[in-house]
Amino acid sequence: MRFTSHRDFARAFERALRRAGVPIAFSQGFTPHPKISYASAAPTGVASEAEYLEIGLREPVDPEQLRAALDAALSPGLDVLDAVVADGGSLADRIEASHWRIELPAVEPAALERAVAAFTAADEVLVERMTKQGRRTFDARAAVMSIDVIRSAETPSGASGVSCAILELVVRQVTPSVRPDDVLSGLRVVADLEPPVSPRVNRLAQGTLTAQGAIVDPLDADRDGASIGEH
């Protein structure tokens, strides 16, 4: 599922709306589009356990029934975990940061720790990425709230006995967005860390930041309130 692009997902989601019989509202105009707005989609190639979107409906439905119907209509691996009635206010505004987990097969944890230390010590780490506007250079350091090497006894998914370093990151939503691959580019810039195998990235959470730097479920604000957000 992590290889699903955002466009692929959007198409699958629209089909699921039809299969599930969701009374979706359509935009006006010559080619009506269903009212769906996606918040901060994960990049292609990255897994996620925390994606959010909003849909507009023609009539009220029970959020739990909506969740169950959509979940059943989506392919396995695309799971709808929660749906709440939105109380107004933009969902996108509540997405302030993302929590990422990056598995780096065949990277020594000690080497990763050295690279992370260099990264943390820097005030600014300039990285390059191709964007739709062409090659851009930007700072990958400032948006990173925390970056930790995880020492864990558990075997990482899919790896078969080779050493594997794990990184956990909390990154603020900024423009241009700083993505996990930008942070990895940063580690290459500061410490020549070059993962020999493609890293496996997973978004664990996204949402509102507290003063302490913790991420709060963006749907919390709606839990007692009224429209649909879902996940």
Added chain:
Amino acid sequence: MSAPSTTPRPAAANSGDGSSSARLSPRRDLEPSIWPQLEPLLPQVTKPIQYVGGELGAVVKDWDAATVRWALMYPDAYEVGLPNQGVQILYEVLNELPDVLAERTYAVWPDLEKLMRAHGVPQFTVDAHRSVRDFDVFGVSFSTELGYTNLLTAIDLAGIPMLAADRTDADPVIVAGGHAAFNPEPIADFVDAAVLGDGEEAVLEITTIVREWKAEGSPGGRDELLLRLARTESVYVPRFYDVDYLPDGRIQRVVPNRPDVPFRVHKRTTMDLDAWPYPKKPLVPLAETVHERYAVEIFRGCTRGCRFCQAGMITRPVRERSITTVGQMVQQGLEFSGFHEVGLLSLSSADHSEIGDMCSGLAQQYEGTNVSLSLPSTRVDAFNIDLAQELSRNGRRTGLTFAPEGGSERIRKVINKMVSKEDLIRTVVTAYTNGWRQVKLYFMCGLPTETDSDVLEIADMAHEVIRAGRAATGSKDIRCTVSIGGFVPKPHTPFQWASMARPEVIDGRLKLLKQAINADRSLGRAIGFRYHDGEPSLIEGLLSRGDRRVGAVIRKVWENGGRFDGWSEHFSYRRWVEAADEVLPTFGVDLDWYTTRERDELEVLPWDHLDSGLDKDWLWQDWQDSLSEYEQDDCRWTPCFDCGVCPSMDTEIQIGPTGRKLLPLTPVNGLKVPTGAQQ
């Protein structure tokens, strides 16, 4: 959405069927799924989602519980191959059997091919990511000959010996199907067998033979299995036939080289399409593909008799699916898939005896639901505009395409496309006055007996369409697009004897046509012009009418890097010409001999031992009629013209009207909450 980093995959042990000696391969100790090896490569390739599987409608079965295992391939990119109806139907038919497992595989793009070679990852199925070599049968469906190089890539990546003769009991039996299988001689060295005609029942018969042979302990190994398949008289096993050549390069004869196999192999015909309402559970991919719609075949076969059309010739007789079955399939297909477009497919959809009721009934049922309907293949007459009006009731206007195929009245008589210029202009003008702003006109270039003036008449026709359209609508805001395809003579058609025009001739005519269209600047501005140049058509011509000697050319091209020949950005004319120049002279023939040479009546054609039901004498007579510009009617409305199919195949035309109407469907409203999930 939430997605675990790896789609859970069943841990199917790949220990084979153990008891059966034919599957004892040293590769048994491999991982059952190659996913762990494939996954790290995917971030490095374009559109990795196409290799992941997990489509809605996909089936993953327990490997060990299956006795007969099929890998099905459409030898093109996933985005083209996934929507293919043939593969989807066979996939579903096979997987409905409890002891049979079918998975799908598609051509991998060169970026992934390179990585797979570097990391030793074999050709895999997208369903459970198993190595293709581990299956019993590897079925490949060819709609076009341009997929041949992709077949070689798949065989090679799978670790299967390239030549059928070198394969062992550890390798799957490679079976070709689809329209190109009506002349499989160019790939005879690479496939073990070919099936002609409809696949639904053929795959079941092959499955039964494989199942019995395995249950008996695989007596006689691979050779015995192939012999049993050949004895059905509807599975062609090339190795059991020898081809002898005359000193001048023509074929002297094709004869069986062992007793017990038939002199001729006959095509399969599935009668009663209502008994085979597939696909019931269409595959709905996450990745974007060329057709995003629920497609239902409303009839199979065509007797319009267009002389260039192989599909129309080899799929006779006409067998309609009833209006009630179509209605039910559409309802279930949409409910299952969530598609919002329905395609009513056939070779000439407006010819269904109840097409009017079908279109108005469906349009009525889906009014106000955002579901759109389309009729992809239609002919030129005003009736079509009525149908199109019905179909656009929901607001969406799909484009209208008409196919006069030939520019002049004379050439349309040669190809038996009975449309007059007046009809065409009247039809297109009706479309404009009914609100369509754009129509597409499709023609062919390079047809037998064609001259420059036949092609230049296309420009006159397009000019008149625009002139008449402007007069009728009082508006300058109307357009037409002229789209030109290259003619390729195909086996089992009256044009199987015809000579092809050289690419320079085609390109020259297209250039003249373009000038003629733009000679009037006001009209020219309203006319779009799309065409393919002549070179790919010539190679398609080599492959479609080739014999076994052409196999060496295909192999050479593949070794020199030929892949995805149906894609203009990958196709290299030079690579094909160089390979042909290198290989064919050793047999005393050349590229022109296969393409631009006209055959005479008595020449043994490479596919003469393969029986499409068409009587060769009738085909020759129709070719002669063509040259004297004599037209042939349709046997659905006029008496039988003795093409030979019905008597030799023991089949008959199955058409309506049934007089029945679409069953009223109860509209399903509200959320479809799965049982058990309700609060």
